[in-house]
Amino acid sequence: METDFDIIIIGGGPAGMTAGIYAARAGMNVLLIEKFGVGGQVAQTSTIANYPGIANVDGSELSMKMYEQMTELGVKTVFASADKIDFDGEIKSVLASGVTYHAPAIILSMGATSRGLGVAGEKKFVGRGVSYCAVCDGAFFRNKTVVVVGGGNTALQDVIYLNNLASKIYLVHRRSGFRADDAVVNEFESLCKEDNSKIIQKLGFTVEEVCGENTVTSVVLRNIETQELERINVDGVFVAVGRNPNTELLEDKITLKDGYIVVDEDMQTNIPGVYASGDIKSKKLRQIATAISDGAIAGTNASKYVKILRKVGKA
Numbered sequence: 001m002e003t004d005f006d007i008i009i010i011g012g013g014p015a016g017m018t019a020g021i022y023a024a025r026a027g028m029n030v031l032l033i034e035k036f037g038v039g040g041q042v043a044q045t046s047t048i049a050n051y052p053g054i055a056n057v058d059g060s061e062l063s064m065k066m067y068e069q070m071t072e073l074g075v076k077t078v079f080a081s082a083d084k085i086d087f088d089g090e091i092k093s094v095l096a097s098g099v100t101y102h103a104p105a106i107i108l109s110m111g112a113t114s115r116g117l118g119v120a121g122e123k124k125f126v127g128r129g130v131s132y133c134a135v136c137d138g139a140f141f142r143n144k145t146v147v148v149v150g151g152g153n154t155a156l157q158d159v160i161y162l163n164n165l166a167s168k169i170y171l172v173h174r175r176s177g178f179r180a181d182d183a184v185v186n187e188f189e190s191l192c193k194e195d196n197s198k199i200i201q202k203l204g205f206t207v208e209e210v211c212g213e214n215t216v217t218s219v220v221l222r223n224i225e226t227q228e229l230e231r232i233n234v235d236g237v238f239v240a241v242g243r244n245p246n247t248e249l250l251e252d253k254i255t256l257k258d259g260y261i262v263v264d265e266d267m268q269t270n271i272p273g274v275y276a277s278g279d280i281k282s283k284k285l286r287q288i289a290t291a292i293s294d295g296a297i298a299g300t301n302a303s304k305y306v307k308i309l310r311k312v313g314k315a
């Protein structure tokens with residue numbers, strides 16, 4: 001089965017949905033293909049406190065508002081896995097769950113996926129104590145002991161979130177300095193300083209092994225300086241050590257830098273008519289604000305590209 005659009009957006013996070021909103025408002029017939037549910041990483045974030053104009057908003061609520069706005073503007077969403085992209089020629093195609101969709105312009109907004117620790121026991125206990133999303137799985141660890149691994153925004157926000165649920169939280173980070181924003185570090189540190197704080201910082205440590213029987217019962221830590229090993233008893237392990245861009249579909253056709261898509265200031269990749277936006281593209285600051293900025297630029301310029309092709313009768 002084949003069907004035609006002006007623009008196909010792959011990925012329904014804030015970047016993809018914003019691209020959809022801008023392209024639809026520019027008069028384009030837009031298809032958005034999303035594998036799971038809309039919102040991407042944002043939908044799994046409990047409180048977003050840095051979205052301009054809304055002091056505090058639940059991530060899934062913000063995602064649904066973006067989705068409703070985009071849908072009301074006429075963007076069609078298909079919940080399917082994009083399996084293959086054909087970038088050749090003026091009309092590109094995307095195969096998703098057995099259906100081929102055609103369009104002159106494509107916007108790649110597939111985001112990035114949580115990175116693993118790559119240590120013994122991690123994979124074995126996924127869903128049985130090992131989690132990559134505190135907001136999704138935190139409730140399973142009410143009044144239990146957990147360890148959060150990482151030193152970025154996600155890790156410290158996970159600790160802040162779990163502080164309302166777990167009875168004890170170890171924060172394991174390989175350095176003494178944090179990568180997270182100052183505001184997040186300050187909130188984390190003030191929780192650590194509270195009387196009877198539940199948080200125990202293990203800085204300069206890595207996780208060596210995740211252990212258990214049916215579920216996680218402990219982790220083995222390595223002190224990076226002394227190389228000494230230490231076992232701590234925990235019920236859950238939240239891995240928050242960054243993310244990898246979802247570029248598997250691109251098959252060396254799209255130029256990457258350090259694994260992320262390179263674009264020009266119009267968000268266009270090395271292939272005319274193919275744009276990228278959000279966490280999948282090379283950039284320094286990965287935030288909702290920067291994702292929607294990318295999406296607005298990509299949606300606008302993809303629309304301009306299609307209009308030019310239309311004028312010369314090629315779309």
Ligand code: NAP
Nearest residue numbers: 117150151152153154155174175179240241242243285286
């Ligand atoms: P990140 O900023 O890349 O931080 C990853 C952390 O994990 C770093 O502290 C890193 O240590 C550590 N790490 C990496 N590999 C490791 C390994 N193999 N073993 C142990 N530790 C390891 O990732 P993120 O926290 O997921 O954030 C991703 C992006 O989303 C960032 O740009 C972040 O600002 C943004 N974000 C924003 C918000 C918000 O509310 N504004 C929320 C979440 C995420 P080193 O520091 O030593 O490299």
